[in-house]
Amino acid sequence: MLALRITGGLGQVMEQDQNADISWTAEGVPVSARFDDPYFSLGNGLAETRHVFLAGNDLPARFRPGFHIAELGFGTGLNLLAALIAWRAAGIAGRLRFTSFEAFPMGAAQIDRALAAFPEAHAVAGPLLSAWAQGARTIRTDDLEAEIVIGDARATLPRWAGRADAWFLDGFAPAKNPELWAPELLTEVAAHTAPGGTAATYSAAGAVRRALAEAGFAVDRRPGFGRKRHMTAARRPA
Numbered sequence: 244m245l246a247l248r249i250t251g252g253l254g255q256v257m258e259q260d261q262n263a264d265i266s267w268t269a270e271g272v273p274v275s276a277r278f279d280d281p282y283f284s285l286g287n288g289l290a291e292t293r294h295v296f297l298a299g300n301d302l303p304a305r306f307r308p309g310f311h312i313a314e315l316g317f318g319t320g321l322n323l324l325a326a327l328i329a330w331r332a333a334g335i336a337g338r339l340r341f342t343s344f345e346a347f348p349m350g351a352a353q354i355d356r357a358l359a360a361f362p363e364a365h366a367v368a369g370p371l372l373s374a375w376a377q378g379a380r381t382i383r384t385d386d387l388e389a390e391i392v393i394g395d396a397r398a399t400l401p402r403w404a405g406r407a408d409a410w411f412l413d414g415f416a417p418a419k420n421p422e423l424w425a426p427e428l429l430t431e432v433a434a435h436t437a438p439g440g441t442a443a444t445y446s447a448a449g450a451v452r453r454a455l456a457e458a459g460f461a462v463d464r465r466p467g468f469g470r471k472r473h474m475t476a477a478r479r480p481a
C-alpha cells in the first residue's frame with residue numbers, strides 16, 4: 244500500500260520548472276545550463292550510480308533495518324531509485340531512509356523524461372513522480388521514507404538534525420560547482436554522519452579528498468567508473 248504525504252503546493256511545482264535550467268543531449272541526458280554539466284554519466288548513469296554510490300559505500304552489504312542514506316544533489320532521483328532497487332533486492336525489513344539536499348529542483352516532467360532512459364529505475368519511480376508532480380517533498384511507502392530538502396545545502400545541511408549511515412556526494416564537477424564541495428560543507432557532512440558511516444563520490448580531486456580527510460574521514464581512492472580512473476570512498480571512525 245502506498246501513502247504519500249503532501250507537503251507542498253502548486254506554487255512550488257511552477258517554481259521547480261523555473262529552477263532547473265536544462266538542455267538535453269541527443270541521447271536524452273539532461274545537462275544543467277547553470278552548471279554546464281550533465282546530471283549523470285553520458286555512458287550509463289545507472290551503472291555509474293551502482294559503482295560509485297552503492298559499492299562505494301559498501302552497499303548493499305551494510306544495509307540493515309533503519310539504514311539512512313543522505314545525498315548532496317537530488318537531481319533526477321536516479322540515485323534514490325538505484326538505492327531503493329538494491330534495498331528491495333536485499334530483502335531488508337522496513338523502510339529505507341533517504342534524505343537529499345537540492346537547491347535547484349527539476350520539474351516532474353523533466354525527471355520523468357530523464358528517467359525514461361533507465362527502464363529499471365523508471366519502473367519503480369511512480370511514487371516519486373506522482374509526489375513530485377503534486378509539489379510533495381516527502382515520499383513514504385511501505386519500503387521508503389524519503390525527504391528532499393530544498394535550498395542551498397550550505398544553509399540547509401547545518402540545520403539538519405539527522406545523521407546518515409552513508410552519503411552520496413553528487414554535486415556537479417567540483418570545478419563547475421565548487422560550493423557543493425567546499426571544505427566547510429564537507430565538515431558538515433562529517434558532522435552528520437553516524438560513527439562508522441561512509442561517504443562516496445565519483446570525484447577523486449585532491450581538494451575533495453583533503454577536505455574529507457580534514458573533516459575526520461579515513462579516505463580511500465578506488466577504481467572509478469568507465470573512463471574515470473579513480474573515485475573516492477571515505478569512512479568515519481566507529
Ligand SMILES: C[S@@+](CC[C@H](N)C(=O)[O-])C[C@H]1O[C@@H](n2cnc3c(N)ncnc32)[C@H](O)[C@@H]1O
Pocket residue numbers: 281282283315316317318319320321322323344345346347348394395396397413414415420422423
Ligand atoms: C550531478 S547532479 C545530481 C544528480 C542526482 N544525484 C541524480 O541522481 O540525478 C548535481 C545536483 O546538485 C544540485 N546542486 C548544485 N549546487 C547545490 C547547492 N549549493 N545546494 C544543493 N544542491 C545543489 C544541482 O541542482 C543538481 O541537481
